Amino acid sequence: MGAGVAGAIKRAGGEEIEREAVSKGPIELGEAVVTTGGRLRARHVIHGAVMGQDLRTSADLIASTTRRCLELADELGARSIALPAFGTGVGGFPVDECARLMVGEARAYEPRTLEQVIFAVFGTDADDAFVEALSEGSPAEPPA
Helix, strand or coil: CCCHHHHHHHHHHCHHHHHHHHHCCCCCCCCEEEEECCCCCCCEEEEECCCCCCCCCCHHHHHHHHHHHHHHHHHCCCCEEEECCCCCCCCCCCHHHHHHHHHHHHHHCCCCCCCEEEECCCCHHHHHHHHHHHHCCCCCCCCC
């Protein structure tokens, strides 16, 4: 948890979040684990494994990680979840494709308790990509 969103969570929420996450790993790519929120205002942090040690990701991993995070939020009884643009920082994945995949997964998901999915993205390019994906009508599908 040194760079990108993970590093920001660690700095704001405290070392205990990282310690707890490490104790629950390793996990498979596309999976996720839950920790406490530490000093954050959130009760929980859901950590998605969207990149391997090679710092690369794929459309399939972004889609499956998004889906798993939504499922875990529901299992926790959460009413909302905030998701970053998976893999677009350190992983270098195209933000417009990421936005289509993540918005598509959120639209396709059938929640039990989850009422709101917030795409907490950084920068004008990411903002524009997610606004465009949200304005499109149909769920995205990962490329075959």
